[in-house]
Amino acid sequence: xxxxxxPRNARARRSAGASLPWAFAITLVSCAYFSPQTGSQEAPxxxxxxxxxxxxxGQATTASSxxxxxxxxxxxxxxxxxxxxxxxNVLIAxxxxxxxxxxxxxxxxxxxxxxxxxxxxxxxxxAPNDAERLPNGETLMxxxxxxxxxxxxxxADGGGCADNRVLIVDDATHAIVWQYGADGGVSGSGPGQxxxxxxxxxxxxxxxxxxxxxxxxxxxxxxxVRATMETFWQYPPANAxxxxxLSGPNSAERLPGGNTLIADETGNRVLEVATDGTIVxxxxxxxxxxxxxxxxxxxxxxSGNTLITDSLNNRILEVDSADPATVVWRYGTASRSGQGTMxxxxxxxxxxxxTLVTETFVDQVIEVDGxxxxxxxxxxxxxxxxxxxxxxxxxxxxxKVIGDFTGLTPPVLAAPAPSMRP
Numbered sequence: 193x194x195x196x197x198x199p200r201n202a203r204a205r206r207s208a209g210a211s212l213p214w215a216f217a218i219t220l221v222s223c224a225y226f227s228p229q230t231g232s233q234e235a236p237x238x239x240x241x242x243x244x245x246x247x248x249x250g251q252a253t254t255a256s257s258x259x260x261x262x263x264x265x266x267x268x269x270x271x272x273x274x275x276x277x278x279x280x281n282v283l284i285a286x287x288x289x290x291x292x293x294x295x296x297x298x299x300x301x302x303x304x305x306x307x308x309x310x311x312x313x314x315x316x317x318x319a320p321n322d323a324e325r326l327p328n329g330e331t332l333m334x335x336x337x338x339x340x341x342x343x344x345x346x347x348a349d350g351g352g353c354a355d356n357r358v359l360i361v362d363d364a365t366h367a368i369v370w371q372y373g374a375d376g377g378v379s380g381s382g383p384g385q386x387x388x389x390x391x392x393x394x395x396x397x398x399x400x401x402x403x404x405x406x407x408x409x410x411x412x413x414x415x416x417v418r419a420t421m422e423t424f425w426q427y428p429p430a431n432a433x434x435x436x437x438l439s440g441p442n443s444a445e446r447l448p449g450g451n452t453l454i455a456d457e458t459g460n461r462v463l464e465v466a467t468d469g470t471i472v473x474x475x476x477x478x479x480x481x482x483x484x485x486x487x488x489x490x491x492x493x494x495s496g497n498t499l500i501t502d503s504l505n506n507r508i509l510e511v512d513s514a515d516p517a518t519v520v521w522r523y524g525t526a527s528r529s530g531q532g533t534m535x536x537x538x539x540x541x542x543x544x545x546x547t548l549v550t551e552t553f554v555d556q557v558i559e560v561d562g563x564x565x566x567x568x569x570x571x572x573x574x575x576x577x578x579x580x581x582x583x584x585x586x587x588x589x590x591x592k593v594i595g596d597f598t599g600l601t602p603p604v605l606a607a608p609a610p611s612m613r614p
C-alpha cells in the first residue's frame with residue numbers, strides 16, 4: 193500500500209499565482225450513528241427519498257428508499273460488499289493521469305479523452321478536476337492544471353503545469369468543439385480567460401445553452417453563453433460586500449429556482465445566492481472549521497437537504513434546509529482501514545439512494561450504500577496505489593454516474609422542481 197503524507201497546507205499554488213482546488217486533511221473521524229436530538233446512539237430511521245429527483249438527463253424520477261434523514265457520524269464497518277451498486281458507467285476526472293475516463297462497472301475503460309500530456313492542446317487536458325457527460329454525445333470538462341511535482345510531466349523544480357480551459361469534447365471524434373479559456377495555459381481574468389477552473393456545468397435555457405464555470409483562481413463564478421462566449425452572469429456581483437466575496441470556490445450548481453449553490457472551499461462555507469447576488473442561505477451560518485473545513489463540493493438534494501463534501505474534515509455531510517442548518521447524515525471517510533488522509537473531493541447522491549465518493553489521496557472512487565453499516569458496494573482504483581493501468585487512478589478528483597443528475601444541474605430543460613426556499 194502506498195501511503196501518501198500530505199502537508200496540511202491551506203492551498204497548493206502554481207507559478208501563475210492561481211490557487212488549485214486541493215484540500216489537505218489529517219483529522220480522523222470517529223464513526224457511529226447518533227440522534228441529533230438526544231445525542232444517543234439509535235437505529236437510523238429510513239424514509240423514501242423525495243420524488244422529483246433528476247434522474248437520467250434531468251427527467252423526473254422517484255428514488256428508491258434509503259436511510260438518508262438520520263443523524264450519523266457514520267462509517268460503520270464499511271464491509272466491502274461489491275455485489276451491488278452503480279447501474280451505469282462512471283465518468284471520472286482522473287486528475288494526475290491528465291485524462292477523463294468512462295469506466296464500466298467491471299472496470300473497463302470504454303471512452304477517454306486526454307493523451308496524458310501535461311501541456312494543454314487539442315488532444316490533451318491537464319489535471320482535470322471535473323467532468324460531466326452531456327445528453328447530445330458530448331462531454332464537458334475542466335482543465336484545472338497541476339502544481340509542481342505532482343506528476344512526471346510536472347517536475348518539482350518547475351513552475352507547474354497550467355491548463356486554464358473549460359472544454360466540450362465530441363464523444364465520437366474526440367475533437368474539442370467548444371473552449372472557454374486561452375490556449376497555451378495562459379491565465380487571466382479578462383474576456384475568454386480563466387485561472388484554475390475547478391468545475392463547470394451546462395445550464396440549458398430557452399434561448400440556448402449556457403456554461404456555469406467555477407473560476408477558482410479568480411475567486412468567481414461565471415455563466416457564459418455557449419454560442420457567443422459572452423458573460424451572462426457573474427458572482428460576486430459588482431460592488432460586492434465583504435460577505436459576498438469568495439475565497440477559492442470549488443464548485444457551483446444552478447438550482448431549479450434559479451439560485452446558485454456554491455462550495456467556497458477556502459472560505460469554509462457553502463452558500464446559496466440569488467441572481468442579484470443576495471446570500472439567501474449559508475452553512476455554517478458562522479464560519480467555523482470544526483463545522484466545515486475545505487468544502488470541495490455541494491449539491492441540493494430533491495428533499496431540499498444539501499450534500500457537502502467536507503474535505504479537510506474527512507467526511508461527507510448532509511444538512512437540512514433550516515437556518516441554522518442541522519446535520520442529518522454523515523459519512524466519515526477516514527474510517528476505512530484507519531487511513532487518516534482520505535480527503536474526499538466529490539460526493540454525489542445517486543438515484544438509488546447511495547452516495548458516490550471520490551477519495552483523491554487514496555486514488556479511489558467508491559459507492560457507499562444507505563444502510564447503517566454504510567457498506568462500500570463499488571470501488572474503482574486500487575486503495576492508495578496510483579497508476580494508469582487497468583483499474584488504476586492517479587488522484588482522481590471527480591466521479592459521476594453517467595445520466596444520473598440527482599441533486600445536480602441537469603443539462604436539459606426539465607419541469608422545475610418545487611422550490612424549497614422563498
